[in-house]
Amino acid sequence: MRADLEDFLSVDRLVHEPARLVILTVLAEAEEVDFRFLEQVSGLTKGNLSSHLAKLEEARYLVIKKFFRGKLPATSLKITRAGRSALKKYRQQLNHALRGKG
Amino acid sequence: MSDAVSEPLQPSLQELGELKNLTREYGEFSRDAVGLGHVLGGGLVFLSAEVLHRHMDLGVGARLLLGAAPFAWIFGKEWLRQHYYQFSGMVTQPRRRWESALLFIFTGALALVNLAVAGWVVYRLLQDFSWWLVLSSVVYVAMLLAMPFLVWRYLRAPYEFLCGVFLLTLSTVLLSGTPLALSGRMGIVYLSVVYLLRLPAMLVALVMVLVGFVEHMEFLKLRRKIRARKEAA
Numbered sequence: 001m002r003a004d005l006e007d008f009l010s011v012d013r014l015v016h017e018p019a020r021l022v023i024l025t026v027l028a029e030a031e032e033v034d035f036r037f038l039e040q041v042s043g044l045t046k047g048n049l050s051s052h053l054a055k056l057e058e059a060r061y062l063v064i065k066k067f068f069r070g071k072l073p074a075t076s077l078k079i080t081r082a083g084r085s086a087l088k089k090y091r092q093q094l095n096h097a098l099r100g101k102g
Numbered sequence: 103m104s105d106a107v108s109e110p111l112q113p114s115l116q117e118l119g120e121l122k123n124l125t126r127e128y129g130e131f132s133r134d135a136v137g138l139g140h141v142l143g144g145g146l147v148f149l150s151a152e153v154l155h156r157h158m159d160l161g162v163g164a165r166l167l168l169g170a171a172p173f174a175w176i177f178g179k180e181w182l183r184q185h186y187y188q189f190s191g192m193v194t195q196p197r198r199r200w201e202s203a204l205l206f207i208f209t210g211a212l213a214l215v216n217l218a219v220a221g222w223v224v225y226r227l228l229q230d231f232s233w234w235l236v237l238s239s240v241v242y243v244a245m246l247l248a249m250p251f252l253v254w255r256y257l258r259a260p261y262e263f264l265c266g267v268f269l270l271t272l273s274t275v276l277l278s279g280t281p282l283a284l285s286g287r288m289g290i291v292y293l294s295v296v297y298l299l300r301l302p303a304m305l306v307a308l309v310m311v312l313v314g315f316v317e318h319m320e321f322l323k324l325r326r327k328i329r330a331r332k333e334a335a
Contacts, residue, residue, distance in 0.1 A: 034191025
């Protein structure tokens with residue numbers, strides 16, 4: 001098997017999943033992101049988004065913080081160092097595989 | 103609708119790039135970009151500088167109004183940031199390292215100058231004690247000491263710093279009746295510094311108004327993009 005293909009097959013499935021890739025891409029561009037913003041730009045439903053966030057939190061790729069802003073509950077999300085490096089590694093593997101294809 | 107229906111397809115690189123830009127641009131409005139907040143600040147500096155130039159003998163009402171200008175600006179700016187420009191929830195951006203370093207130096211220098219002036223006011227008060235001067239000096243020293251904290255917390259961009267310090271210094275003089283506390287030569291030096299700050303503050307105010315207007319236009323474009331994504335979903 002070609003090395004680039006092997007590299008591609010070994011990508012982190014947790015990051016490769018489309019919704020989670022979108023979530024990590026958004027979080028990597030900011031220090032902290034409100035759940036509402038992520039919901040609006042990702043196009044995911046609340047339930048779907050929550051389930052993907054729970055998986056990413058379990059893998060310690062992000063931290064979820066729940067708090068009250070005034071009287072309203074709010075949720076903010078922060079990507080961890082592990083999350084950033086997982087996303088970086090995924091991009092590198094994908095780029096490597098795509099370059100090998102040509 | 104089941105959750106599976108709303109699951110997106112594998113996003114293209116172009117779409118991921120757009121998402122990155124969208125997040126970065128939106129996050130800018132949590133940090134330095136406050137659009138109309140800058141227009142408001144620039145306008146207040148123009149107004150204050152003009153009033154200071156033309157009418158040094160202001161009445162109590164005008165003094166209070168002008169003295170409240172920096173606080174009204176800070177409140178308005180923060181309200182716009184939290185409730186208008188971050189309409190889809192907060193997205194915070196980390197501060198650039200050089201900006202933090204610059205702000206640290208500026209605020210440190212401001213704190214040192216203010217401490218020196220506050221020390222001078224207390225020294226003068228001890229030499230020439232009167233109850234009227236005590237009242238005026240307490241307000242004055244309290245505002246001087248609060249200034250670096252206000253600047254550090256709310257006026258973090260370099261042009262905000264200059265305009266903010268100008269407005270706050272003016273406010274300190276107007277609200278405490280400081281020319282009495284800093285009478286004589288020191289008072290003249292102090293007011294000369296305020297006058298010297300007037301021209302650069304007006305130039306920076308002009309830049310702030312223009313920058314704020316451009317930022318606001320960019321925000322309207324960004325809001326349309328975010329709403330379009332929401333509707334498309």
